[in-house]
Amino acid sequence: MTKTVALAATVGLASFAGTAAFAEYPEQPIEMIVAYSAGGGTDTAARTLAPFIEKYLGDGASISVINRPGAGGEIGFTELSQAEPDGYTIGFINTPNILTIPISRDTRYTMEDIQAVANVVYDPGAFNVLPDADFTTLEALVAHAKENPGEVTYGTSGVGGDDHLAALQFSRAAGIEMRHVPFSGAADVRAAALGGHIDMAVLNISEAIELVEQGELVSLGQMGEERWDGAPDVPTFKEQGFDVVMGSDRGFGAPAGIPQEALDALQQAIAQTVEDPEFLDAAAKQMLPLNYRDSAEFQAYLEHLGANLQEIWNETPWVE
Amino acid sequence: MEIFSAILHAAPGLLDLGVIVGMIVGTAVGIAVGALPGLSATMGIAVLIPLTFTMEPLVALGMIAGIYNGSMYGGSIPAILLRIPGTPAGIATVFDGHEMARQGKARLALDISLVSSSLGSAVSAVALLLLAPPLALIALKFSPANYFWLAVFGMTTIAIMLAGNPAKGILSACFGLCLGIVGIDPISGNERFTFGTVEFLSGIHIVVLLTGLYAIPPAIDLMLGRNSIEAGNIDLGEKSTGFRWASLIPTWVRASGIGLVVGLIPALGGNIAALLAWQEERRYSKNKENWGKGEPAGLAAPECANNADTAATLIPALTLGIPGNAVAAVVLGALLVHGLRPGPELFSANADITYGFMLTMLVTSGLMFLIGKLGARAYVNVLRVPRQLLGPIILALTVVGVYAIHNSIFEVALMLCFGLIGFAMERMEIPTAPAVLAVILGPIAEENLRRALLISGDDFSYLLRGPISIVLALLVLGALVSPWLPKLKASFGRTARESEEGQ
Numbered sequence: 001m002t003k004t005v006a007l008a009a010t011v012g013l014a015s016f017a018g019t020a021a022f023a024e025y026p027e028q029p030i031e032m033i034v035a036y037s038a039g040g041g042t043d044t045a046a047r048t049l050a051p052f053i054e055k056y057l058g059d060g061a062s063i064s065v066i067n068r069p070g071a072g073g074e075i076g077f078t079e080l081s082q083a084e085p086d087g088y089t090i091g092f093i094n095t096p097n098i099l100t101i102p103i104s105r106d107t108r109y110t111m112e113d114i115q116a117v118a119n120v121v122y123d124p125g126a127f128n129v130l131p132d133a134d135f136t137t138l139e140a141l142v143a144h145a146k147e148n149p150g151e152v153t154y155g156t157s158g159v160g161g162d163d164h165l166a167a168l169q170f171s172r173a174a175g176i177e178m179r180h181v182p183f184s185g186a187a188d189v190r191a192a193a194l195g196g197h198i199d200m201a202v203l204n205i206s207e208a209i210e211l212v213e214q215g216e217l218v219s220l221g222q223m224g225e226e227r228w229d230g231a232p233d234v235p236t237f238k239e240q241g242f243d244v245v246m247g248s249d250r251g252f253g254a255p256a257g258i259p260q261e262a263l264d265a266l267q268q269a270i271a272q273t274v275e276d277p278e279f280l281d282a283a284a285k286q287m288l289p290l291n292y293r294d295s296a297e298f299q300a301y302l303e304h305l306g307a308n309l310q311e312i313w314n315e316t317p318w319v320e
Numbered sequence: 321m322e323i324f325s326a327i328l329h330a331a332p333g334l335l336d337l338g339v340i341v342g343m344i345v346g347t348a349v350g351i352a353v354g355a356l357p358g359l360s361a362t363m364g365i366a367v368l369i370p371l372t373f374t375m376e377p378l379v380a381l382g383m384i385a386g387i388y389n390g391s392m393y394g395g396s397i398p399a400i401l402l403r404i405p406g407t408p409a410g411i412a413t414v415f416d417g418h419e420m421a422r423q424g425k426a427r428l429a430l431d432i433s434l435v436s437s438s439l440g441s442a443v444s445a446v447a448l449l450l451l452a453p454p455l456a457l458i459a460l461k462f463s464p465a466n467y468f469w470l471a472v473f474g475m476t477t478i479a480i481m482l483a484g485n486p487a488k489g490i491l492s493a494c495f496g497l498c499l500g501i502v503g504i505d506p507i508s509g510n511e512r513f514t515f516g517t518v519e520f521l522s523g524i525h526i527v528v529l530l531t532g533l534y535a536i537p538p539a540i541d542l543m544l545g546r547n548s549i550e551a552g553n554i555d556l557g558e559k560s561t562g563f564r565w566a567s568l569i570p571t572w573v574r575a576s577g578i579g580l581v582v583g584l585i586p587a588l589g590g591n592i593a594a595l596l597a598w599q600e601e602r603r604y605s606k607n608k609e610n611w612g613k614g615e616p617a618g619l620a621a622p623e624c625a626n627n628a629d630t631a632a633t634l635i636p637a638l639t640l641g642i643p644g645n646a647v648a649a650v651v652l653g654a655l656l657v658h659g660l661r662p663g664p665e666l667f668s669a670n671a672d673i674t675y676g677f678m679l680t681m682l683v684t685s686g687l688m689f690l691i692g693k694l695g696a697r698a699y700v701n702v703l704r705v706p707r708q709l710l711g712p713i714i715l716a717l718t719v720v721g722v723y724a725i726h727n728s729i730f731e732v733a734l735m736l737c738f739g740l741i742g743f744a745m746e747r748m749e750i751p752t753a754p755a756v757l758a759v760i761l762g763p764i765a766e767e768n769l770r771r772a773l774l775i776s777g778d779d780f781s782y783l784l785r786g787p788i789s790i791v792l793a794l795l796v797l798g799a800l801v802s803p804w805l806p807k808l809k810a811s812f813g814r815t816a817r818e819s820e821e822g823q
Binding site: 037043066067068069070071072074075078104105108150151153158159160179180181182183184185187188190191192194195197198318319320 | 459460461462463464504506507508509510511518519521522657659661663664665669726727767771774775777
C-alpha cells in the first residue's frame with residue numbers, strides 16, 4: 001500500500017514538475033518487445049500504439065517493435081525481464097498470461113522483475129452460444145448444466161488462458177461442472193461454435209462481438225466490471241448475479257528498476273495517446289476495449305490479480 | 321456476388337509499388353530457381369519466407385506467388401535445352417520439348433512452354449479465387465473428428481504414394497510425427513520433450529524445419545559439385561513463325577482440367593499432373609507416332625498441367641489448413657508467418673490480404689509470360705552460373721533468414737541440424753516431404769482426435785459418426801492397402817519413383 005501511495009505521489013509530482021526535466025529522455029531508439037507473433041491481435045495493438053507514443057514522447061523519439069513470440073508469451077516476457085532497465089527496452093504485457101505462466105511452470109522470470117508502466121486495453125471474457133442453443137442466458141446455462149453434469153462442452157483458445165480461467169471461475173461460482181475443449185486460437189473456437197461442434201464458445205468480447213451483432217452467436221454475458229462501449233447490449237455477469245470478473249489486459253511493462261524519469265515520460269505519453277481522437281478512432285476500428293491505468297494502478301492491479309489467480313490454481317489447477 | 325466485391329476490394333492493394341516490385345522480383349527469381357537443376361519451388365520459397373518476415377504481408381505473399389508460378393515454368397528451360405528437368409515437374413517436358421530443341425526449334429519450344437505455363441497458372445489462379453471462398457464455408461461443417469481423419473488421410477497418402485518404397489515414406493512420416501510432439505501440449509498444457517529449455521516450449525517452428533530440409537541438402541549437393549551441367553553453347557534456333565497456336569486450345573483445356581484436379585488431391589503434385597496430362601493428351605492425339613519426337617501438343621500438355629496444379633494445390637491449404645504436398649506446406653508456413661490462419665475467417669477477417677494473395681497468383685502468371693518472353697536469353701545464362709558460388713549463397717541466405725524469424729541463434733543451429741538430417745535422408749533415398757507434412761498434420765490429427773474424445777466423453781464411436789468421417793476413414797484404409805493392390809501399384813509406382821520429393 002505504501003508503495004502504491006509513494007508511486008502515485010511521484011507520478012503526481014512528475015506530471016506537475018513540468019516536461020523540462022524529461023526532455024532528455026529518450027535520447028536513443030526505444031525497443032518494444034511484443035511476446036506474440038507479428039500480425040496477431042497483440043502485435044496489431046502494439047503497432048497501432050507505437051506511433052502515437054512516439055509523437056507524445058516528442059523529440060523525434062522512435063519505437064521499434066520487436067516480436068519475440070513463443071511459449072505463450074514466456075520467451076518475450078523473459079527477455080523483457082532480463083533487459084537493461086534503462087528505459088530503452090519496454091514491452092507489451094498481457095494478462096493473465098504474464099501472471100499465470102510463472103504460477104503453472106518454472107520460469108526464468110517472476111513478476112518481481114517487471115515494472116508495470118501503464119495499461120491500455122481490457123478485453124472482458126464472454127460466453128457465447130448459437131441462437132438455437134439449449135440455453136441463451138446464464139441462468140438457463142446453470143440449470144442445464146446442473147441437469148446434465150459435465151455434458152456442456154465449451155471451447156477456449158487454450159489451456160490456462162483467460163477464457164479457460166473465466167470458465168473455471170464461473171463453474172466454481174455457479175457450482176456446476178462443464179467439459180473443457182481447448183483450441184489453438186479464437187478463430188478455431190468461433191468456427192467450432194458456428195459449426196455446432198461445441199456447445200459454447202468462451203471468447204473475449206471483442207473477439208465475439210461481430211458475430212453477435214450479425215446474429216450468428218448470442219452472448220450470454222461479458223465479464224467486465226461494467227459493459228464495454230462496443231457491446232452495450234450484452235449484460236455483465238455481475239448484473240446477472242454472478243461475481244465473475246475476468247478478461248485480458250494489454251499494457252506496457254518495463255524491466256524493474258527503470259529510471260523514474262523514463263517511467264514518467266512513458267506513462268505520460270501513453271496517457272496522452274489514449275485521449276488522442278485519432279488513436280481512439282483506430283482503436284474502435286480494431287475493436288480494442290480501452291481501459292487506461294497508470295503505473296501505480298496497474299502495478300496494484302497486477303498484484304491483486306496475481307494473488308487471485310494463485311488462489312484459483314491452488315483449488316483447481318488448470319494444468320495437471 | 322460476395323466474392324467479386326471482395327476481389328474488387330482487394331485489387332487496389334496490388335497497385336502498391338512494393339507489391340508490384342515483390343511480384344516482379346518473385347517471378348524473376350522463381351524462373352531462375354526453377355531453371356537451375358537441383359533447386360525447386362519448395363526450396364526457393366523456403367529460403368525466401370524468413371527473409372520476407374519484415375515485409376508487408378501482401379508484398380511477401382506476392383513474391384511467394386511469383387516464385388511458385390515462375391519456378392514451375394523455369395523448370396522447363398533446362399528440360400528443353402539440356403534434357404535436364406529443372407524441377408521434378410519438368411520431367412514430362414523433356415519428352416517432346418527437348419526433341420523440338422534438337423530439331424532446331426528451341427525458341428518455339430520455349431514459347432510454347434511459356435504460353436502453356438502462363439495459361440495453366442492463370443486458370444489455376446481463377447479456380448483458386450472462385451472455389452476457395454465457398455469451400456472455406458464448408459470448413460465450418462468439419463468437426464474435430466473430420467479434421468482428424470483428413471489429417472490422417474493427408475499423411476498416409478503422402479507417406480505411401482510419394483515414396484517408391486512405402487516403408488521409407490512411413491519412416492519419414494514417423495520422424496515428422498515425433499518432431500510435431502515437441503512443445504507445450506495444447507490440450508493438457510504439459511511440456512513434452514522440451515528438455516527443460518524455453519526454446520522448445522512453443523515447438524519446432526515449421527519454417528526452421530522447412531528451410532533445413534529443403535534448402536540445405538541442395539546447397540550441400542551444389543558445393544560437393546553434384547548437379548553440375550555443361551551448358552556450353554546453346555543455340556536457340558530460329559524465331560518461330562507460322563505456328564498455329566489455335567491448334568493447342570483443346571490441349572490446354574484438357575491439361576488445365578487435369579492439373580486442377582490433381583492439385584486438389586493430397587500427395588500428388590505438378591510432376592504427376594504433367595505426366596498424366598502428357599499421357600491423356602496422347603490418347604486424344606491424331607498423330608500418336610509423333611509423340612516423344614517433338615510434338616508441340618506433347619510439350620504444351622505437361623507444361624500447362626504442371627502450372628494448373630499450382631494454385632489448386634493451395635485450395636485445401638487455405639480453406640482447411642491441410643496442405644496436400646510439400647510446396648503447399650511451405651506456402652502455408654509463409655501465411656502463418658504473416659499471421660494468416662487458414663479457415664473460413666481467412667476469407668472474411670483477412671479478406672483483403674487473402675484475396676490479394678490469390679490475385680497475385682493470377683497477376684504473376686501474366687508477369688511470368690512477360691518476364692519469360694523478355695528474359696529468354698538471360699535465363700539461358702542462368703545455366704552457366706558457377707555451381708560453387710550458388711551453394712554458399714543459399715547457405716548464407718538461409719542462416720540470415722532463419723535468424724530473422726525469432727532473432728534466435730538456437731533456431732539457426734536447429735535449422736542446420738535439420739539440413740544435415742535432410743541430406744542424410746536424401747542419400748538414403750528417404751523422401752523428406754512426408755516428414756514435413758507430418759510435422760504440420762500430426763499435431764492437427766492428435767489435437768482433433770483428443771478434442772473429439774473430449775467432446776464425446778471418450779466415446780470412440782463419435783469418430784465414425786457422419787458421412788464425412790466415414791468417407792475419409794475409407795479413403796485412409798484405401799491408401800493403406802494400395803501398395804498391396806498390384807493394379808494401383810502399377811499406375812502409381814512409376815510416377816512415384818520419378819517424383820521423389822514432390823515439387
